[in-house]
Amino acid sequence: MTTEQFYIDGRWVAPLSSDGMDIVSPGNDAVCGRVALGSAADVDLAVSAAKRAFVSWSQTTPAERRAVLERVVKVYARRSNDIADAMMLEMGAPKTLARGAQAGAGLGHLKDFVRAMDQIHWERPLFQGDTENHIVMEAKGVAALITPWNWPMNQVTLKVGAALAAGCTMVLKPSELSPISAAVFAEILDEAGVPAGVFNLVHGTGPVVGERLAGHPDVAVISLTGSTRAGIAVTKTGADTIKRVGLELGGKGANIIFADADVEAAATQTAQHMFRNSGQSCNAPSRMLVERSVYDRAVAAAAAVAGQVKVGRPEADDTQMGPVVSAAQHQRIQSLIRTGISEGAVVAAGGPDNPEGLNDGFYVKPTVFSGATNQMTIAREEIFGPVLTIIPFDDEAEAVTIANDSVYGLAAYIWTGDSERARRVSRKLRSGMIRLNGSDLPFGAPFGGFGQSGIGREGGVWGIEEYLEVKAISGWTAA
Known part of the structure; x- marks a missing residue:
């Protein structure tokens, strides 16, 4: 297993911290592995890698990013059973659910982001027929992605897929209760040729890794799926550096x-x-x-x-x-x-x-x-x-x-x-x-809610736009 290493700058690396915890399979209450728990210093390394990679990745064309996403889709499809087996072990999803909806949700979202990229007006005139004023949609910056254990790949792909499509670089902190599927996903992105530093993975707890990501001055976007308590904490911490915060929290449908x-x-x-x-x-x-x-x-x-x-x-x-x-x-x-x-x-x-x-x-x-x-x-x-x-x-x-x-x-x-x-x-x-x-x-419908269920939307065009910034340019002359 690679749960005792982190994926930073295109390589699997040993953590700087010696902290860790056992992975307990809920199906039989037995230890099935161990996961390293990162420190603030591990987060700093990952964010630095993402910041360096942002310089070039943010300047890629939508077509170039779509091609990377399409490769990710192909590798994910081939390794779908590996993803499913990981979720079956770490969070107890029944085999039929793990190989069906749980793994399938990730593939469905990735495919939909490929489609959704063609629906975004990356560049356009301010008004129809306007030849002097131009609107450009650009990547917001380094994104901190914090995901839960209950639908691991559903939430990881909703965030990672959208950030990749937008041109953001990222650091993913999956739940420490579902680290195995996240590690397999990192292997998928590595095999698909996602450039070094664009995607980084650091395991750890919310109070340590999550808090450092939320407060890091080089992180521009935070997207968290989790409890209302975690959402409040991330929002407060992120406010100190004026981050864009997206929250998908609880429900009582x-x-x-x-x-x-x-x-x-x-x-x-x-x-x-x-x-x-x-x-x-x-x-x-x-x-x-x-x-x-x-x-x-x-x-x-x-x-x-x-x-x-x-x-x-x-x-x-x-x-x-x-x-x-x-x-x-x-x-x-x-x-x-x-x-x-x-x-x-x-x-x-x-x-x-x-x-x-x-x-x-x-x-x-x-x-x-x-x-x-x-x-x-x-x-x-x-x-x-x-x-x-x-x-x-x-x-x-x-x-x-x-x-x-x-x-x-x-x-x-x-x-x-x-x-x-x-x-x-x-x-x-x-x-x-x-x-x-x-x-x-x-797939592609906006996922999110009112009140304490969160802020923002995930999925499709709405999900990608969470990672984009709007730039207005005057005096524009068409090529």
Whole structure:
């Protein structure tokens, strides 16, 4: 493994710090490797390499950068199973999910950035027909990219792909809980011929590596996906040097089911979505709001899904839901399930403690709460586990009020047979993404939210523009 080295200036190098931590596989609570934890000095080396490389990389043409991205796509596709196996080991993604959506998300985003580059007006006149005033879109500078463990390649490629397309150089700090897939990704970029210094990788913790990146005077852009706490800290630190900050943070997605929908199908698909990736998705539909006249039917359908989910070891072919990522996360989820019970919610399926026969590893029962209100802790906090909270409502206005009564505003879901209602409610919800009747957003759609769900957007044209600066030039004469 290369998790005990960093990738800086086109080479694998030994860390300057001797700090490290064991990599624990959540599937069996066994040590499966070790990751080096970088220091501020390691970050300084990586940022210096990125700063030097920026001089030439920022002056490449979009066509030259597209060619590099296309090579990255080819190598990634060939090594997709290596990426998947790493995620299966380090964060417990079931084999089918790891080789499907988890690895596939990275490839999909990289391919889409190739396409999106052709949609950006890199240079254009200020006004149509203007021959004297010109607008140029240029790379912002060195980017610090801080990514989480729950969808490792989804988030790494959303940031790295966009920065490469824009002409930025970068330093990636992946989560210390998912370092193996990040190391494989660095190998992919190296093989694809990304120039030395353009991409750099330093493993480490947020309080050390993340904080140094956020405060480094030579970093121009910070893009973080993580907790609200981490987002606040990065924003405060980055403000001292006036950095552009992009944040993709938490969510508590409202999933509204009206009585005129196919209630059983809507509740079934919602529960399946909720338990996917062990509930460890910021856009998970964790609050299911159901019209009171069909509430019991929805609860029964969701509980049935919970009872049928095959929870098991990540490497098993028939596993549908694996473990959560760590002992700390496991303990927090179990505590929140018990809090839900103590506050009066009814366990319709699942509950506390590990599933039967899975005592080693960090497994959680797929859990459904009914009889909940939006003021309960399980409806307010992002649990980040396989826990679905079902809340009744009486009419459309109440549904919108409950949905918007959250500090978050990332993703929302609406199920109704009335297309006019779907459009009307969509406009009223304070969420960055709305999915109607089980539809999905494609690669290239802007990913991000309102409120404490973050700042900025990732994916497609919007994602690339996060790394671009606007330059206005007067007195321009066309060549």
